[in-house]
Amino acid sequence: MKDDAGVTREQRVEALGGMGCKRKRVEDARFTQGKGNYVDDIKMPGMLFGDFVRSPYAHARIKSIDTSAALALDGVVAVLTADDLRPLGLHWMPTLAGDKQMVLADGKVLFQGQEVAYVVAKDRYIAADAVELIDVDYEELPVIVDPFESMKSDTVLREDLVAEDGSLPDGAHGPRKHHNHIFTWEVGEKEATSQVIDSAQVVAEETMYYHRTHPCPLETCGCVASMDKVNGKLTLYGTFQAPHAIRTVVSLISGIEEHNIRVISPDIGGGFGNKVGAYPGYVCSVVASIVTGVPVKWVEDRMENLMTTAFARDYWMKGKISATPEGKITGLWCEVTADHGGFDACADPTKFPAGFMNICTGSYDIPTAYLAVDGVYTNKAPGGVSYRCSFRVTEAVYFIERMIEVLAIEMNMDAAELRRINFIKKEQFPYQSALGWEYDSGDYHTAWDKALKAVDYEGLRTEQAQRVEDFKTGKTRKLMGVGLSFFTEIVGAGPVKNCDILGLGMFDSCEIRIHPTGSAIARLGTISQGQGHATTFAQILASEIGLPADSITIEEGDTDTAPYGLGTYGSRSTPVAGAATAMAGRKIRAKAQMIAAYLLEVHDDDVEFDVDRFVVKGAPEKFKTMKEIAFAAYNQAIPGIEPGLEAVSYYDPPNMTYPFGAYICVMDIDVDTGEVDIRRFYALDDCGTRINPMIIEGQVHGGLTEALAVALGQEIAYDDMGNVKTGTLMDFFLPTAWEVPNYETDHTVTPSPHHPIGAKGVGESPHVGGVPCFSNAVNDAFRAFGLRHTHMPHDHWRIWKTANKLGLHG
Amino acid sequence: MSKKMHIQLTVNGEAQEFLAEPRELLIHTLRERLNITGPHIGCETSHCGACTVTLNGKSVKSCTVFVAQADGAEITTIEGLGNPDKLHVLQEAFKEHHGLQCGFCTPGMITRASKLLEENPSPTEEEVRFGMAGNICRCTGYQNIVKSILAAAAEMSASKEAAE
Known part of the structure; x- marks a missing residue:
């Protein structure tokens, strides 16, 4: 059908650039020309630079700090120590996990690299010189880097958490068992699970360490604090994944009224969870700007980033899984010892001290389960953020996907088949899991079958069996691993009824203003760190309000202009802010409908929305385009309708979303060098409704590469003295183009039933599903030689050791 | 000092x-x-x-x-390398093939790629991956960066041939 302009409906749809199309990114013009505006690009008149004196020791008492030589250096403006911050009550700050953390060392240090003093100088070179001139007298204390030892040790790491009479006051998450213990978090039925497992005919047990690593975005953390003493306003630019939450936190701890604080997240060079928390550098920069009255910039270097800001993982997970002789899983037991470092600075919703670890029943219909997590202090850096995942989901999925493999070995079954017979069935959704979640939608069997067929799974197993034979007869020194993983994520935190951070409900928001000439600006409470929000949120709106995506500006990250939101992490932007965007768009449409009806001189109910216009029902030749309606909203006095066309929506999601996927990795492993060659990686993702397939594919490539890194070598390692052994990119593995394979992407579409556009979020799925897939491939390569489980990271050296232990080196 | x-x-x-x-x-x-x-x-x-x-x-x-x-x-x-009125072929190719996400590595990546294509105007995928191994990207997994560079190489060769 053609309208009067000779344009077909399909052409009108295409002209919008709405949901489902591979819209090119609007961000790219500035980024490809070097015109991004990252925090270190910000320059302000008179701006000073901050730099830290950091502890070389992992555990030490501070006897004295002599700053005199530094202060005497030309160009040094100030040096702050805990003594300077104490009168302001800022020598400690609250963490996101209900603990508190030293801003500057208050009498002792608890991890290597801890902030001891903050130098403010005219440029970064002078600041660095001054750092060298500060003399700190340390008295070394016993160092604990092992959480199990910590729970037995007489050494008290946190004297501030022990009462004078020696008793242990409750922590933020209840009673504590030991002076180095933080919390115990239990979910599920302990007795019932214990009974099921004890009486089961088949039980598999395994303990696995999910090593400590780091999100390591290419841009480190930093900020510029600018206190304008004339008008009393503080402007804080920074690498913040949650700018509004930072504003509230800054207000609460500084006493500056929130309306006098403007937080701006400029372009962010990757976050992956590293930029969720609040760091001492932010607090010190704010204080320094208040003290000096001029802007102060602080940008950490890579070593500071890796050593001190927000690690991820560090979970010891002990599992038991029981099944019938046919392979139907009957129970799951998971005990976690979580190493949180010197302060509990985990970034999790308040009621979830171990995040969503209780998604660890995975994609399987497991009737009975129990999870217990113990958080423990050690002399390591604080953090515990969700590195490209939603609050410990990566740990949970790794756990269950390894346990399934171990069970398959125990039962001498094919791991793909074992998964299939335990998947939650399509008709069971919405599915109530044994550990308390309601999975919204899924079709796991379809996805699994599609994936297995795509890679010719049986053919792979035949080839693998032949390879084992060839290896045994000396024809090859390479083994073949087939890694399987089927993951269910839990993202889009979350419903305000059970999800908050520091008491702030985890809703999100969108505000839309339609301009008279039919273009628009929409502002959100989220902030892109590479996800392409300016591109995709405009696509959602284009489809919802019928104006071209190219005519819609998306703005985020400025708390003075954007509506309040909880930011971007945990794949929550599309599930929460994306929903707010659609809902705000629908409010615009509702008003537009009334305006259209007035203009067309019919009743409101007699017009309907069609792509980019409202048409009179049954008379499509009578219509008003959204562009015409926008203009009318500003130039006509319409009875009963306010002028203008704006809307705002605060969206409190009724549930999380549960993206899922099926990944298969095929690798060859050189038994003599430990090198791996990833021959093939197939990734099927179901993220519900797909907003922009190009961006989804890019997210999958990136997430898989971060998964490859974590599984195959990336770690934050400590020696017994608490020294960080992986503090530079020389030691901390970030894959290059040379190590990374080409990925095959695929999809199924199972929309979320409760999300306004059915979208579930995708950015973190490939990381969550990818880590166990790579790890399973390595383990699988050695299955024929008796390997049950070997810990990550599977770097060449560790793989060689595994082969050696199995006697494969002759 | x-x-x-x-x-x-x-x-x-x-x-x-x-x-x-x-x-x-x-x-x-x-x-x-x-x-x-x-x-x-x-x-x-x-x-x-x-x-x-x-x-x-x-x-x-x-x-x-x-x-x-x-x-x-x-x-x-x-x-x-280029300006808003006339972008470098690589800048266009990175936009076209989604060769960037957060953009932080992009200037270095494109600058390096421009040199790589000067040294080797028709690289294989392997040569691109090896030649770009000094530049880290945390977002893209490189697949689309490699694609962008190969596309730019093809584009540059085509326009060179057309000019000759």
Whole structure:
């Protein structure tokens, strides 16, 4: 059908650039020309630079700090120590996990690299010189880097958490068992699970360490604090994944009224969870700007980033899984010892001290389960953020996907088949899991079958069996691993009824203003760190309000202009802010409908929305385009309708979303060098409704590469003295183009039933599903030689050791 | 603080002359002194390549070059490769093939790729992957970066043939 302009409906749809199309990114013009505006690009008149004196020791008492030589250096403006911050009550700050953390060392240090003093100088070179001139007298204390030892040790790491009479006051998450213990978090039925497992005919047990690593975005953390003493306003630019939450936190701890604080997240060079928390550098920069009255910039270097800001993982997970002789899983037991470092600075919703670890029943219909997590202090850096995942989901999925493999070995079954017979069935959704979640939608069997067929799974197993034979007869020194993983994520935190951070409900928001000439600006409470929000949120709106995506500006990250939101992490932007965007768009449409009806001189109910216009029902030749309606909203006095066309929506999601996927990795492993060659990686993702397939594919490539890194070598390692052994990119593995394979992407579409556009979020799925897939491939390569489980990271050296232990080196 | 040196550079075709401490790093000269903020700082140890510039015809990590070492040099940064009216073929290709996400590595990545394609106008995928291994990207997994560079190479070869 053609309208009067000779344009077909399909052409009108295409002209919008709405949901489902591979819209090119609007961000790219500035980024490809070097015109991004990252925090270190910000320059302000008179701006000073901050730099830290950091502890070389992992555990030490501070006897004295002599700053005199530094202060005497030309160009040094100030040096702050805990003594300077104490009168302001800022020598400690609250963490996101209900603990508190030293801003500057208050009498002792608890991890290597801890902030001891903050130098403010005219440029970064002078600041660095001054750092060298500060003399700190340390008295070394016993160092604990092992959480199990910590729970037995007489050494008290946190004297501030022990009462004078020696008793242990409750922590933020209840009673504590030991002076180095933080919390115990239990979910599920302990007795019932214990009974099921004890009486089961088949039980598999395994303990696995999910090593400590780091999100390591290419841009480190930093900020510029600018206190304008004339008008009393503080402007804080920074690498913040949650700018509004930072504003509230800054207000609460500084006493500056929130309306006098403007937080701006400029372009962010990757976050992956590293930029969720609040760091001492932010607090010190704010204080320094208040003290000096001029802007102060602080940008950490890579070593500071890796050593001190927000690690991820560090979970010891002990599992038991029981099944019938046919392979139907009957129970799951998971005990976690979580190493949180010197302060509990985990970034999790308040009621979830171990995040969503209780998604660890995975994609399987497991009737009975129990999870217990113990958080423990050690002399390591604080953090515990969700590195490209939603609050410990990566740990949970790794756990269950390894346990399934171990069970398959125990039962001498094919791991793909074992998964299939335990998947939650399509008709069971919405599915109530044994550990308390309601999975919204899924079709796991379809996805699994599609994936297995795509890679010719049986053919792979035949080839693998032949390879084992060839290896045994000396024809090859390479083994073949087939890694399987089927993951269910839990993202889009979350419903305000059970999800908050520091008491702030985890809703999100969108505000839309339609301009008279039919273009628009929409502002959100989220902030892109590479996800392409300016591109995709405009696509959602284009489809919802019928104006071209190219005519819609998306703005985020400025708390003075954007509506309040909880930011971007945990794949929550599309599930929460994306929903707010659609809902705000629908409010615009509702008003537009009334305006259209007035203009067309019919009743409101007699017009309907069609792509980019409202048409009179049954008379499509009578219509008003959204562009015409926008203009009318500003130039006509319409009875009963306010002028203008704006809307705002605060969206409190009724549930999380549960993206899922099926990944298969095929690798060859050189038994003599430990090198791996990833021959093939197939990734099927179901993220519900797909907003922009190009961006989804890019997210999958990136997430898989971060998964490859974590599984195959990336770690934050400590020696017994608490020294960080992986503090530079020389030691901390970030894959290059040379190590990374080409990925095959695929999809199924199972929309979320409760999300306004059915979208579930995708950015973190490939990381969550990818880590166990790579790890399973390595383990699988050695299955024929008796390997049950070997810990990550599977770097060449560790793989060689595994082969050696199995006697494969002759 | 050591004695300042008289430094002359040509950056993106423009002559620059100033006094600087010899220990000043070239990346800081570009970013702080000359306000050329396309090249970024990612690691300070020559590993990530976010600071890549072309210095006297070679790809160089400007975070580990003292400005004193660069005295007299000719330097090209991302800002010298194209302009809003006429983007470099690589800039277009990265946009077209989704060769970037957060954008932080992109200036170094494109600057390096431009040099790679000068050295080898028709690289294989393997040669691109090897030739770009000094530049780290945390977002894209490289697949679309490689695709962008191969597409740009094809485009540049095609227009060269057309011109001949």
